[in-house]
Amino acid sequence: MKIPFVDLHAQYLTIKQEIDGAIAEVIAESAYIRGRHVDAFEQAWARTLGVKHCVSCANGTDAIYIALRGLRVKPGDEVITSAHSWISTSETITQAGGRVVFCDTDEETFTIDPDDIERKITPATVGIIPIHLYGQPADMDAIMAIAKRHNLWILEDCAQAHLARYKGRYVGTFGDAATFSFYPGKNLGAYGMRNCLICLNGLRHGAFSPRVMMSFWETWATLLHRESDPAVITFTISM
Ligand SMILES: Cc1ncc(COP(=O)(O)O)c(C=O)c1O
Numbered sequence: 754m755k756i757p758f759v760d761l762h763a764q765y766l767t768i769k770q771e772i773d774g775a776i777a778e779v780i781a782e783s784a785y786i787r788g789r790h791v792d793a794f795e796q797a798w799a800r801t802l803g804v805k806h807c808v809s810c811a812n813g814t815d816a817i818y819i820a821l822r823g824l825r826v827k828p829g830d831e832v833i834t835s836a837h838s839w840i841s842t843s844e845t846i847t848q849a850g851g852r853v854v855f856c857d858t859d860e861e862t863f864t865i866d867p868d869d870i871e872r873k874i875t876p877a878t879v880g881i882i883p884i885h886l887y888g889q890p891a892d893m894d895a896i897m898a899i900a901k902r903h904n905l906w907i908l909e910d911c912a913q914a915h916l917a918r919y920k921g922r923y924v925g926t927f928g929d930a931a932t933f934s935f936y937p938g939k940n941l942g943a944y945g946m947r948n949c950l951i952c953l954n955g956l957r958h959g960a961f962s963p964r965v966m967m968s969f970w971e972t973w974a975t976l977l978h979r980e981s982d983p984a985v986i987t988f989t990i991s992m
Contacts, residue, residue: 759938772944801916802923804931813912813934814841817882820908820930821849824880833873834882834910835865835891842884842910854878863887867895874899880906885914885924888940893919893927900928908932915941 765772775790784790791809799807810816826832826849834842836855843853856869865883881900883891891909900907907928911917915933917924917940925931935943 761937761942776944798933802926804926813910813932813936814845816932816934817841817845817908817910818848820932821845821851823930824906824908826851826879829877830879831875831877832880832882833865833870833878835884835886837863838884838886838910839912841912842882846882851879852877859892862889862891864889864891865896867892867899870896870899874903874905878903878905880908880929882908882910883928884910884912885917888914888917890914890917890919890924893924897927906930912936913940915939 779785779788779790782788795807795809799805810819821832826846828850830851831854832846832851833854833856834846835858837858843855846853854873854875856873857866858864859866863886865881870881881896883893883896885891896907899905909925909928909931911925911931912934914924919927925933933941935941937943937945
């Protein structure tokens with residue numbers, strides 16, 4: 754008997770009517786880029802998590818990169834993250850011009866080991882990216898305390914942990930920003946090629962004012978439109 758690791762079709766059959774109806778509406782309205790469906794989803798996701806802002810973009814990798822640019826990572830800046838993740842978490846640090854500093858993982862949860870974060874901090878450290886992996890939240894109390902002590906930002910990579918809770922609170926609501934992936938096989942997957950969100954929680958480091966992000970989004974969208982298929986990416990901001 755063949756048991757697929759992920760059976761998206763079986764899942765689809767359980768909600769077929771709803772999905773077919775929603776897709777038919779999008780097609781009937783030709784609402785392929787932005788539009789009310791994207792707005793509604795961003796608002797619903799922000800409401801669900803209890804954060805102020807959610808912004809959609811092409812995928813979880815772009816989300817991390819955009820967030821790092823929003824946090825103004827510059828050459829020489831060190832960003833601490835877990836050595837155990839999908840490549841997107843670390844490659845985007847390099848892509849944004851920063852230097853990846855890997856930490857060990859906790860052997861129970863496979864998430865970043867806070868004791869090792871402390872050991873890796875140098876004068877060049879600017880932020881920490883904890884990854885909530887396999888639906889397991891990272892130890893946010895310890896990580897938040899370290900960030901506060903050293904004045905570092907926190908970007909939560911929640912690509913694998915939609916609606917996971919740490920001490921009753923949703924992941925993605927602790928740091929300065931958080932990213933999600935809606936790749937079809939994820940804990941909460943999209944129908945179609947990815948779609949993801951960044952939730953802007955805090956303005957502690959001054960980079961994430963909606964106005965700054967909006968102008969950054971527009972620049973980024975323009976660049977992408979020049980370099981790739983404009984249909985692949987949508988940008989909206991809800992305030
Ligand atoms: C932990 C983690 N971060 C980021 C990503 C990137 O998300 P995406 O595939 O939507 O670019 C993934 C995807 O597998 C992931 O598992």
